[in-house]
Amino acid sequence: MFESLSDRLGGVFDRLTKQGALSEDDVRTAMREVRVALLEADVSLEVARDFVKRVTAKATGAAVTKSITPGQQVIKIVHDELQNVLAGEEGLPPLKIDNPPSPILMVGLQGSGKTTTTGKLAKRLTEKEGKRVLMASLDVNRPAAMEQLAILGTQIGVDTLPIVPGQRPVDIAKRAKTQAALGGYDVYLLDTAGRLQIDQVLMDEVAQVHAAVQPRETLLVVDGLTGQVAVEVAQEFDAKVGVTGVVLTRMDGDGRGGAALSMRAVTGKPIRFVGMGEKMDALETFEPSRIAGRILGMGDIVSLVEKAQEVMEVEAQERMMKRFQKGLFNMNDLKAQLQQMQKMGGMEGMMGMMPGMGKMKKAIDGAGLDDSILKRQIALIDSMTKKERANPALLQASRKKRIAKGAGLEVSELNQLLKMQRQMGDMMKKMGKGGMLKKAMSMMGGKGGLPDPSKMDPAELEAASRQLGSMKGLPGMPGMGGGLPGLGGLGGFGKKK
Template sequence: MFESLSERLGGVFDRLTKQGALSADDVKTAMREVRVALLEADVSLPVARQFIKSVEGKATGAAVTKSVTPGQQVVKIVHDELIKMLAGEEAADALKIDNPPAPILMVGLQGSGKTTTTAKLAKRLKDREGKRVLMASLDTNRPAAMEQLQILGTQIGVDTLPIVKGESAVQIAKRAKQQATLGGYDVYMLDTAGRLHIDEVLMDEVQAVRDVANPRETLLVVDGLTGQDAVNVATEFDEKVGVSGVVLTRMDGDGRGGAALSMRAVTGKPIRFVGLGEKMDALETFEAERIAGRILGMGDIVALVERAQETLEQEQAERMAKRFQKGLFNMNDMKNQLEQMIKMGGMQGVMGMMPGMSKYAKQAEDAGLNDKTITHQIALINSMTKKERANPQILQASRKKRIAAGAGLEVSDLNKLLKMHRQMSDSMKKLSKMGKGGMMKQAMK
């Protein structure tokens, strides 16, 4: 549905054949694409602008690692900056709930997932931290709202404040506090009434509840599928009630999660949790990396770039590239390739990281290539002499027997390796004819 940022940038950088540093012009062009990607992910315009300003300077003049394309390099820089902006300094999971009973106030628009999140969080506090939690519904507006929380409470084994008809939200809050104190609870959670839009009457009500309860945490629950609106909602709630953290729900849907970046940038409030479904255990602590990947909509190009930077020694890469261009590919080259694959996380690692590579993964697996056979193949190559590695065509029966025995394997294993070498060698020759960048382009198709 969306075009990923790496796909967009692939086009931008096609004309860049020489790899080196990123020029100011290249970065400007790339940033236009980054902007579109952010807006498509529902990041608000001012936030997208601000973000691009901060990343532009960092990208200009940045060196491009030889083993990746400039497009991939830009994605990496953008991604790192996104994580920095999303993560902030505060630990996501650190709710301030010592000094029992600690009140947690849940606020947000109607249908954002407050009641569901209240129960999910209560369950989490009970299961993971052994807290005794009391939940109270302050939703006097919707007829079945209080029962909804009560049912969830029974389901997860968390107490709810008994329902008394006719009470106001403030009265319920007072009773919750009393009960939590008398009953020796560690935490009490106040699930407030929703509103469809920011509405003065309900906002006043939440303020009054806040003043009574004096919450240790006020969590704003926001639907992760909402875009621009999320920022207004967050700003408004923060000004009127004061928000200590954000919970993004419906992150199991196919929205891009740009709301996270917008809210973080505008309110500066940490995103503490994400809701990943309707089930009671579908709540996770916020991970900036995951959301950043989603916003950019890439396979895992970033991880690929990182690992390539870590593992691929530049000289080796250059030397290999030259050899491939000449159509040369002997057993030493093959060994290098196989070792690189292992460093990059094995077959699944390499295939999973490149978008569009999964169809090759199946082919390779059908051909018998997996992490175990890769290790075997390296052992076989290690068992060859220098001369044999340089000219595998000299391998006759007696040599084959010796090599297989040296690696503790069968001659049939060696034959498989030789066959694969021939196939790889053939495709290297073809790819080298297609010119620079051919291999990557082939793989991305």
């Protein structure tokens, strides 16, 4: 979503950091470019103007222009201001679901992804916060809207209010309120009807439902790809029914991202969540500091750690760490690493969170890499016998031909996979001898698990981000000066087809 803006800002700041000492004219010239970049990203003129004004005032101070690292100081100021724009001065308050059963009203225009978002939020509240949730569809206009929510409820294991033909939205809302109270639910989500555009009928209906249940939260679902139109929709709904938060959908798309940057500043309403895909678990809490880091190419170490926590089993990780300490790394270990990468969003998802990887995008695209590579690598490993996976040294010419044929791939791709396994094995041996793995384990509480991001010191996170951004000597993509463990040799492993 922020790729274009990130590229533009990255170019501006690269020039700043290379200049050494900065004059006020240097800063003002850079800020003019930042303003153009924001406007091109569909940020509102007022927000862009105020943002640049605040940054310029702080960045032209003597403490910055005479600093040893003035370019980095300016980037820090821009990061902090971006965070303020996205979060507001008071920050992001938690959802008000402390008085069960708490009603949450989902509103928005037709086609914004409101019903799917209702299901995603229900799944999140159930699995991550341990809440008992009831969903109810109030959309009596759109064909099969109620059935759609019922199907989603079955898929994610969340109860939905039984459908009673002929009932009006207000009556359905009242029935949901009664059912939630009698059934001991913590939260009930009301998925209201939408329209192609805002009209009086829509607003009257939502206002009646609002008055009937007195929701603790009224979340407006808007399509992030609509740019400044999304901001205008938010203003209209807030004026009519009082919005308490915003959910931006399709934030994984190729829009310009201006809605996210303008929403809080223009409406004063917090962005609660962002939809990052079609899957039912693709709803993320909106974290201003992390979004600001991604925009500026600083990566998102906390999100990467959290994602890893979700997919890694602690016991399996402990066993693997012990093997790594002994310098053991066979095809079974490599397959486990590849599967974890898939669960964490594939190569593109992981790289989006890694510091500095945005600058490598062209090189990555030029190498023809995509997530189908992971599937092909796993297919090759699955074509091996147990003995071959445990001891790749057994793989001579005849065995290689059999394995490649079984996976429907070329021997050359198998050779690339074996090269990657050897590189990673060598790296594990070096890290084990140097005590690096032991140090990593001590940082993680002495176990194979990952640290709790909420308890990590901000300074340590920033240092980790810088260290990851400058990793050298790891097996990586050719011509890219090292890279992520597990990506060695990928540069020759097939091309996008």
